[in-house]
Amino acid sequence: MEAAMTTQRTHHVTTADGVTIGGTVHGHGRPLVFLHGGIGDGDLDWGRLLGHLTGRFTCHLPSMRGRGLSGDHPDLSPGRQVDDILAYVDSIGRPTGLVGWSAGANLALGAAARSDAVDAVALVEPAMRGQMDEQEQALIGRAVARMGELAAEGDFTAAVRAFAGGPFNDEEIAAAEDAGYFEATGRYVPHLLNLLRQVMAYEGPTAEDPAVLSTISAPVLVLHGSDTRPFYPAGARHVAGHIPHARVGEIPGAGHAAPLTHPEALATTLAEFFGAPRRSG
Structure with missing residues (x-):
């Protein structure tokens, strides 16, 4: 396993609007592309899983435009x-x-709906706004507002910690703090605020729309933690209920931040899912 970890390289592609999307690549075997959440980037969000997967899979960890190895662009829709x-x-x-986590899970759904090259999808707690009740929407709204206030004061580490107080539980906040996750991701706060504004203004089809979900023919595994916010299991059930070949799984003891706090359990589940024989055609 240690030998596989030394095989890191990078992969880049230029998009139709001229942005370079880059990611680190690790291991050998069946290719998996990991899409990070709204807070971090490919390496920060997924690096803890690599030691459990690179012996069987080629793990691509791209970052969205404006993060990691990728170039930036005003259009973050x-x-x-x-x-x-x-x-x-x-x-x-x-x-x-x-594989997508949180906001990255939504993007994975959007990509699977449009590509025959995606032959299986694993989602870790997709963010489905429509599955939140008023109290839950208010919780997230307060977290975003506090992030904006702290960012305006120039304290980006505190700002991203405040935002994480929406999706993360208290134990996850402490674990992420101890691991230096907020300090490492604070630099992305201005980008995240811009991203959230564009997401809220977006009027195109979204991964929450049944019409989008029903077009996905690939097998889909939707995972949620056993100790997470209630709207994440609700979102998992919503997704699985509209995709023909989808099922829901639970990660015992995890909240929203399973890639950070339960990497071995998550990696084991992913290896079982992606290692299974795929349907042909």
Whole structure:
């Protein structure tokens, strides 16, 4: 396993609007593309899983435009980000599995709905606004507002910590704090605020729409933690209820931040799912 970890390289693709999307690549085997959440980037969000997967899979960890190894662009709309993912997947040249966490899970759904090159999808707690009740929407709204206030004061580490107080539970906040996750991701706060504004203004089809979900023919595994916010299991059931070949799974003891706090359990589940024989045709 240690030998596999030394095989890191990078992969880049240029999108139709001229943005370079880059990611680190680790291991050998069936290709999997990991899509990070709204807070971090490919390496920060998924690096803890690599030691459990690189012996069997080629793990691509691209970052969205404006993060990590990728170039920036004013257009951060969901539709454009899905275009970026499709360009990256197509450049691999082989049937590819997608793994997405939180906002990245939504993008994975959008890509799977538009690409035959995606042959299986695993989602870790997709963010489905329509599955939140008023109290839950208010919780997230307060977290976003506090992030904006702290960002305006120039304290980006505190700002991203405040935002994480929406999706993360208290134990996850402490674990992420101890691991230096907020300090590492604080630099993305201005980008995240811009991203959220564009997501809220977006009027195109979204991954929450049954009409989009019903077009996905690939097998889909939707995962949620056993100790997460109630709207994430609700979102998982919503997704699975509209995709023909989908099922829901639970990660015991995890909240929203399973890639950070439960990487071995998550990696084991992903290896079982993506290692299973795929349907042909």
